[in-house]
Amino acid sequence: MILRKSLLATSILAATLGLTACGGSSNSNEPTPTPTPTPTPTPAPTNTAPTDINLSSTVIAEDVVGAEVGSLTAEDDAEDGHTFTTDDVRFTIEGTMLKLASHHALNFEQMAADETISVKIVVTDAGDLSFEKDLELSVADTAATPGVNVYEFDTKLADATGSSVSYTGQTARHALSSEIKSYMSKFNAEYIAGLGTDAPTIARTRLDALWGDYAAVADDEITHLGDSDSLEANYAQTTFADISGSGKELSGKIAGADPSKMYKDWLKEDGTGFAGWTDFGDNKKTAEGLVKFYFDLFEAQIKAMVDGEQLKDPAGNEITKAYITPQGHDLVQLVQKHTLGALMFSQGTDDYLDEGLDSQNVEAHKEGKPYTSLEHQFDEGFGYFGANRHYLELSDDEIAKKGGRDTHQGKYDADMDGKYDLAAEFIWGNASNAAKRDRGTLEKDDEGNIINKPSNVTTDFTAVAVTNFIQGRKILNDNVGVELTDEQMTQVKAHVFDAALAWEKAIAATVVHYINDSLGDYDKIKDGEYTADEFASLAKHWGEMKGFGLNFQFSPFSPFADSDLNPKKDTVGATKFVELHTLFGDAPVLVTADIEAYIADLKLARDLLKDAYDFNEDNVLGW
Known part of the structure; x- marks a missing residue:
């Protein structure tokens, strides 16, 4: 058989390919291909925690x-x-x-x-x-430096030397307010008996003079700071006139009495003026009318005691202090705390640090003065806060008189002359309360020693207020001789807002503190059986709560203000202020059956303040 060459070649090729596919013959001359290895996967990197x-x-x-x-x-x-x-x-x-x-x-x-x-x-x-x-x-530690952490500024005016800071009028009014508190506190049964039947008249005459007749008291010693020897040894000023010469009546500066720069009319009696209190007796429904009402109650209490009437609290305990009423009012606390708001806080924020900033910064305020009108307005606002000029050189404990250096308890002899200058080296009013709240809640042992300092303190009212006061004042001092630009004034007003709000938050925190104290008092008296001291404790704490609580309405920067300067006007505002004082009432609740409901109201008031000022929950419960 003869095969065609093309078919033979095809057959051979097919056979060869077939054998190769089977691995081939050991006799094959074709090379065996090397298999491609399967890659071994690379392990993913292992994440480890930071070290x-x-x-x-x-x-x-x-x-x-x-x-x-x-x-x-x-x-x-x-x-x-x-x-x-x-x-x-x-x-x-x-x-x-x-x-x-x-x-x-x-x-x-x-x-x-x-x-x-x-x-x-x-x-x-x-x-x-x-x-x-x-x-x-x-x-x-930062060294005490004027314009940095000390409220001190040398004059920048030509033909003038020395400090440009002055606010002696404000200091005189702080001293008068403290003197009223000290004077009223003396009136227990023994003191009244020593004055005899004229005690009511003596008391009222003195209070009216301290309140509204500066000429009558200007040369009097400032007795709440000590006796004559102590005053002479320790203080640069011993009388009110030593601080400031004339015309420093408290009556002349309370909200409504000086209406020129107020953000609202405090003399209206239709409910749109002064708010937060209902019964004014025969007095006008104004901030000053309330002071006069408290004086009336005090005078009536003294008269009752002189006449032999036995004043008793609802549990039948004898009341031996004329400033404690059977209704649970501590008139000492109510007068002083209301004054700190209706005068100091009102004048400071709603006068000098609001429209007062429209003053000129080019020339001397008056001939021969080392400061401009704008500098002086700012200083007077600072003066009503009550801080001394080296405030930041003291600890919170020292400002609050709760520890630290013995020589720095609420005062600081910065010039080391051996005496405290009441206008520059002494701490007054709300500047003291701010430090008390900044100390937070301290755990103590049975002897009162601090055993644990809190780590949850979220407030620093002292530093925020005074650093902003210093920074705002420095802008004025740096630009004496020229009017401030719009940008500079915006910066000043931002510092003012932060200082005023810190000042107010310190007041609000203090109200919370006294809500908590009042709640503690109610634990002791709610069953209707309590001692005279326990009743007096509630009256004191309630009076401080209510008195301080009236303060908020006086600042145009307040969350409770009906003012365009209040960023919370539409969420808090004046309506919430009225709600707060509806919860407080005009006296502590003393009817046993109603106390639990009132305790609930106080807790609602505390929550209202927490929300209004964005306070930390731990602080609110612990203050």
């Missing part, structure tokens, strides 16, 4: 609100993607920058020797693994 946290600086400058501490970094197998957090309410973290919380500063003088601050930081990587560490921080 450390570092901070670029661990030293915090004192007296700087919202001060930056340092930049945070993590030691980790990844170089980025880290998130830093802290639940310490004193601090905040912006990106990687650790800072003090806004409206918070630290005070070197408040720290014990070698004391540090611990703050817990948590770092979390992109894989959600975390590491935490307690960082130890220290506080650096």
